Amino acid sequence: MDAETFRHLRDLVYDYCGILVRDDMQYVMERRLWPRLEAHGLRDFGAYHHLLRFDPGRKAELDLAVEALTTHETYFFREPHQLRAFSEELLPVLAERNAPWRRLRIWSAGCSSGEEAYTIAALIHDSGRFEGWDVEVFGTDISRRVLATARQAEYGPSALRATAPEDTARYFEAVGNRFRVKPHLRALVSFGHLNLLDAEMAQLVPRMDVIFCRNVMIYFDTPARNRVLQLFHGKLVEGGYLLLGHSESLISLSADFELVHLRNDLVYRRPLGQKVGE
Numbered sequence: 001m002d003a004e005t006f007r008h009l010r011d012l013v014y015d016y017c018g019i020l021v022r023d024d025m026q027y028v029m030e031r032r033l034w035p036r037l038e039a040h041g042l043r044d045f046g047a048y049h050h051l052l053r054f055d056p057g058r059k060a061e062l063d064l065a066v067e068a069l070t071t072h073e074t075y076f077f078r079e080p081h082q083l084r085a086f087s088e089e090l091l092p093v094l095a096e097r098n099a100p101w102r103r104l105r106i107w108s109a110g111c112s113s114g115e116e117a118y119t120i121a122a123l124i125h126d127s128g129r130f131e132g133w134d135v136e137v138f139g140t141d142i143s144r145r146v147l148a149t150a151r152q153a154e155y156g157p158s159a160l161r162a163t164a165p166e167d168t169a170r171y172f173e174a175v176g177n178r179f180r181v182k183p184h185l186r187a188l189v190s191f192g193h194l195n196l197l198d199a200e201m202a203q204l205v206p207r208m209d210v211i212f213c214r215n216v217m218i219y220f221d222t223p224a225r226n227r228v229l230q231l232f233h234g235k236l237v238e239g240g241y242l243l244l245g246h247s248e249s250l251i252s253l254s255a256d257f258e259l260v261h262l263r264n265d266l267v268y269r270r271p272l273g274q275k276v277g278e
């Protein structure tokens with residue numbers, strides 16, 4: 001791929017989904033996109049760029065290109081200290097705060113194949129505090145392929161590598177040598193296609209009590225991160241919580257959230273008393 005085509009493709013991907021392919025990652029882009037060229041019978045990246053810009057099916061192809069360029073790595077019960085903070089420190093607060101209307105909404109933004117969303121559902125269920133409540137865990141991702149896996153709710157052993165053996169029996173039913181999430185947890189979770197940089201589509205997302213967005217924005221540059229943080233700010237209720245991956249922080253990014261020191265972890269919160277749009 002020549003330097004100009006690389007720049008065109010990089011800008012196209014960035015404008016679409018916020019993922020910045022650095023100059024030194026050109027060879028990775030070539031390797032990962034090559035199967036897409038082959039799928040269309042194209043011989044060079046210039047022709048592929050043309051297709052992504054002008055073909056009537058360009059949007060679907062952009063999704064597939066982004067899918068090829070991103071990492072979908074995830075597993076159940078990832079980052080246990082943070083999950084402990086969620087179940088032992090945040091859920092009790094939310095159970096009390098939301099008791100008058102008995103509704104709880106959690107968003108797993110960039111949920112990949114669904115392990116994070118089902119983990120959240122398991123923690124909510126096990127807390128025993130929300131029986132009979134209207135509980136919804138929303139998982140969204142830009143990749144339709146991972147969402148199809150999420151909806152199927154069936155996983156191989158590697159997805160359960162951080163799941164304790166006694167929990168495996170509680171949360172999953174065996175299907176051959178695979179594991180299917182039990183129906184009472186599946187009932188709490190729904191999945192939808194959403195590009196976090198598509199403000200128009202994001203309008204459909206309701207207000208949340210907690211947003212998990214872990215290991216997603218690491219691939220974004222600062223302006224793209226700020227756009228997504230603005231979206232999250234508008235989608236959180238006052239006092240709602242934002243949980244990022246352990247290597248991610250809002251330092252120097254956003255003054256809209258306050259840092260909350262919990263016993264098990266640090267989380268971000270939309271300040272109480274801050275009205276929507278402020």
Ligand SMILES: C[S@@+](CC[C@H](N)C(=O)[O-])C[C@H]1O[C@@H](n2cnc3c(N)ncnc32)[C@H](O)[C@@H]1O
Nearest residue numbers: 017071073074110112141142143195196214215
């Ligand atoms: C590494 S996975 C993280 C999965 C899970 N949150 C976790 O921490 O285990 C990152 C996911 O973010 C999704 N993603 C990347 N850019 C996105 C965007 N602009 N909108 C929505 N999802 C995006 C990718 O498709 C991928 O499935």
